[in-house]
Amino acid sequence: MPCHLKDRDKIISRYLLHELSEAEAMEFQAHFFECEECFQEITFKRKALRLFHDRGEEILESIETEPEPELDRATRGFFARYRPHFATAAAVLIVMALVIQFTPLLEKPADQQWQRDMKVPYEYRPGDSFRSAGTPSAKSTADSLAGQLQRGINRSMGAYNQPNYALMLQNMAQLEAAAAHLRGQLSAQDTAAAMILRDYEFYYGVSRLARARTQITDLDPKYREQLLQEAVTNISLALDLAVVYGKTDTDKEHYFLGLAYGFSGQFSRAVEALEKVTDVSNPQFDSLASFLKLWKNR
Numbered sequence: 001m002p003c004h005l006k007d008r009d010k011i012i013s014r015y016l017l018h019e020l021s022e023a024e025a026m027e028f029q030a031h032f033f034e035c036e037e038c039f040q041e042i043t044f045k046r047k048a049l050r051l052f053h054d055r056g057e058e059i060l061e062s063i064e065t066e067p068e069p070e071l072d073r074a075t076r077g078f079f080a081r082y083r084p085h086f087a088t089a090a091a092v093l094i095v096m097a098l099v100i101q102f103t104p105l106l107e108k109p110a111d112q113q114w115q116r117d118m119k120v121p122y123e124y125r126p127g128d129s130f131r132s133a134g135t136p137s138a139k140s141t142a143d144s145l146a147g148q149l150q151r152g153i154n155r156s157m158g159a160y161n162q163p164n165y166a167l168m169l170q171n172m173a174q175l176e177a178a179a180a181h182l183r184g185q186l187s188a189q190d191t192a193a194a195m196i197l198r199d200y201e202f203y204y205g206v207s208r209l210a211r212a213r214t215q216i217t218d219l220d221p222k223y224r225e226q227l228l229q230e231a232v233t234n235i236s237l238a239l240d241l242a243v244v245y246g247k248t249d250t251d252k253e254h255y256f257l258g259l260a261y262g263f264s265g266q267f268s269r270a271v272e273a274l275e276k277v278t279d280v281s282n283p284q285f286d287s288l289a290s291f292l293k294l295w296k297n298r
Contacts, residue, residue: 255285
């Protein structure tokens with residue numbers, strides 16, 4: 001159904017420029033995740049801004065002519081949608097103003113680019129721990145403390161997937177006692193339970209990292225530093241559990257541990273962790289090469 005949000009265009013622009021307060025941003029996120037029209041508009045405008053940044057000069061030169069055949073589909077689609085708006089010199093000036101306005105936002109140094117206000121750092125799929133662990137039966141696991149913790153994680157991840165990291169951290173904090181109890185009960189045979197605890201520590205740490213890097217609100221610098229240190233602790237615990245229980249799929253722990261170290265100013269440790277990532281083509285590790293290059297020179 002059509003979107004009836006008041007001042008829709010203005011709100012979307014302020015959202016993309018990170019000019020909304022945290023409360024306003026959270027309220028708008030709740031709306032656009034339910035509104036297909038707003039969601040598609042934001043997605044398109046983000047792509048358009050990136051396109052302006054990467055090919056702005058080429059676009060401006062081609063406004064009065066047909067795009068060259070070799071231009072990619074995104075560029076041709078952009079022209080198809082907005083060519084009527086480019087008919088006058090005034091419109092050209094508007095486009096140039098947009099380029100000038102948004103280019104500083106898109107040309108941040110590498111260590112300022114990893115922001116997570118829209119896209120979650122690492123995809124979460126409920127039940128991965130149970131499916132991959134290989135023990136024990138679903139019924140016995142569901143009746144255990146591990147099963148209770150898994151259900152708590154699944155409930156908490158709704159906030160993560162929005163993403164609403166402030167709420168996610170509140171939810172995960174409520175599970176700390178259960179996680180500590182489970183940690184004290186683990187035996188060498190409790191692989192399934194250990195992997196649930198691994199999930200808990202990993203996503204708790206990644207959420208702290210993402211919260212520390214948010215642009216939505218101005219956090220106290222000391223709180224950001226605390227979040228980063230806690231992220232290092234959580235993700236290190238997740239990595240330890242993976243190693244102790246013989247898991248080799250530790251790329252995600254090494255990657256996000258590297259980021260947490262790097263943003264904390266511990267550059268040598270960051271490089272050491274990032275160099276252990278083996279699946280360098282994984283799109284969820286999209287900043288790997290740039291951060292390795294940056295932090296190796298620190």
